[in-house]
Amino acid sequence: METEPAAASAAQPIVIVIPARRGTMAGSEPEATLMHFTLYSRTYCHLCEDMFNALNALQTPEKPFTVEVIDVDADQALVAKYDELVPVLFADLNEPELCHYFLDVDKVRTLLSK
Structure with a gap:
C-alpha cells in the first residue's frame, strides 16, 4: 500500500540580502x-522598488548597511499583517516600523548617524 506524500509546508518567504558596500576609508565601521x-x-510593486532604491542611495562607505527584502506574498501571515502597507521598512523587528509606502529619509539618516 502506497502512502501519499506529506502535504507541502507553507512557502518560505523570498529573502534577498544586499551586502553592504565595502569602504576602504580609515575609520569605517x-x-x-x-x-x-x-x-x-x-514583486511588481513600484513603491517597493522606489523605497529599496532610495534606501540604498543613502548608503556610504562610512555608513554601510545591509537590506533584507522579504516578499510578503510568499507567506499568508505576512500578507495578513502587511498586505496594504507594503513597502514596510524596519531597522529592528522588535521596534515599530520606520516607515511604509515611502522612505522616511530623516529617520533613516538619524539611525545611520548613531
Missing part, C-alpha cells in the same frame, strides 16, 4: 556593527 534593515515588499 567594522562589519559586526553594520546597520541592518528589513524591507517587507512584493
Whole structure:
C-alpha cells in the first residue's frame, strides 16, 4: 500500500540580502556593527522598488548597511499583517516600523548617524 506524500509546508518567504558596500576609508565601521534593515515588499510593486532604491542611495562607505527584502506574498501571515502597507521598512523587528509606502529619509539618516 502506497502512502501519499506529506502535504507541502507553507512557502518560505523570498529573502534577498544586499551586502553592504565595502569602504576602504580609515575609520569605517567594522562589519559586526553594520546597520541592518528589513524591507517587507512584493514583486511588481513600484513603491517597493522606489523605497529599496532610495534606501540604498543613502548608503556610504562610512555608513554601510545591509537590506533584507522579504516578499510578503510568499507567506499568508505576512500578507495578513502587511498586505496594504507594503513597502514596510524596519531597522529592528522588535521596534515599530520606520516607515511604509515611502522612505522616511530623516529617520533613516538619524539611525545611520548613531
